[in-house]
Amino acid sequence: MRELVLARHAESDLSVLDRLNGDSSVPVGLTELGRFQARELGMEAGGVDLAAHTAFARTRETVELAWPTAPTLVVPELNEIAFGRFEGTHWSDGYHEWVLASAPDDACPGGGESRIEAVQRYLRGYRLLLERPEDRVALVAHGAQVRYLLLALDGKPPARVLEGVPLATPFVVPVDEYAHAIALIESWAAAPAF
Numbered sequence: 001m002r003e004l005v006l007a008r009h010a011e012s013d014l015s016v017l018d019r020l021n022g023d024s025s026v027p028v029g030l031t032e033l034g035r036f037q038a039r040e041l042g043m044e045a046g047g048v049d050l051a052a053h054t055a056f057a058r059t060r061e062t063v064e065l066a067w068p069t070a071p072t073l074v075v076p077e078l079n080e081i082a083f084g085r086f087e088g089t090h091w092s093d094g095y096h097e098w099v100l101a102s103a104p105d106d107a108c109p110g111g112g113e114s115r116i117e118a119v120q121r122y123l124r125g126y127r128l129l130l131e132r133p134e135d136r137v138a139l140v141a142h143g144a145q146v147r148y149l150l151l152a153l154d155g156k157p158p159a160r161v162l163e164g165v166p167l168a169t170p171f172v173v174p175v176d177e178y179a180h181a182i183a184l185i186e187s188w189a190a191a192p193a194f
Contacts, residue, residue: 001130004178005045005138008146010034010065010168012058018090022083022112024055024076034058035065037168042066045170049134054079059140062168067138077125080142084112099161104192116192119158122148123189126182130175146171152181160194 011034014021021028030038038061051070053059056079063072086095086108098108104116113121122145129137143165148158150171173181 001132001137001175001178002135003137003175004129004173005048005136006146006149006171006173007041007045007062007066007138007140007169008143008165008167009053009056009058009062009140010037010041015058015167020083020086020089020091020095021056022080023087024057024079026088028056028058030058030061030065034062034167038062038065041168041170042068045138045172048136048138050132050136051138051140052078052129053140054142056080056142059142062140063138066140066168070138073132075125075128075139077121077128078139078141078145079121081115081118081144082108082111082113084108085110086112096161104158104194115158116189118144119148119185119189119192123182123186126178126185130179130182148185149173149178149181152184153177155184157188158185158192158194 011031012028014028051063051067052073052075053063055076105114107114146165147162
């Protein structure tokens with residue numbers, strides 16, 4: 001890879017409700033506005049040689065509308081974090097409080113993932129894309145996966161609370177900067193702390 005086009009998915013049926021969804025078997029598609037945003041993403045970012053997405057319908061639909069003729073790749077390692085008992089709830093219905101009080105290795109109540117488990121999984125997905133032979137690769141993922149990379153590109157480790165990522169907004173990252181960001185996240189993951 002020479003360059004990564006990184007984006008969060010376009011507006012979905014659950015993002016307008018601000019509901020948590022970390023279960024890819026739940027069918028969550030794009031809104032009408034989201035479909036428009038996805039097409040705009042492709043026009044703004046330009047062509048790609050490969051368009052990667054997670055196993056979630058909202059990322060797949062974004063990719064299909066943004067780059068309808070590009071080959072696609074599903075990268076389940078970059079799926080949304082498993083929210084456990086907070087699945088389907090609003091951010092402020094307990095998950096935010098858990099995020100503020102928990103350590104990186106605390107499992108999310110109700111069978112969810114810890115943040116370090118999720119980050120280690122994301123790292124496998126990031127590395128998989130780094131090793132792709134295509135010249136220009138797009139990745140449409142979820143807010144956390146994009147924000148972790150954006151933080152690392154600014155020289156910062158994962159944070160306890162992540163700033164939101166604008167929907168369907170492309171961030172173009174040269175491969176050397178992408179590799180450096182992955183290395184920074186890997187360093188944090190070796191001794192995670194907030």
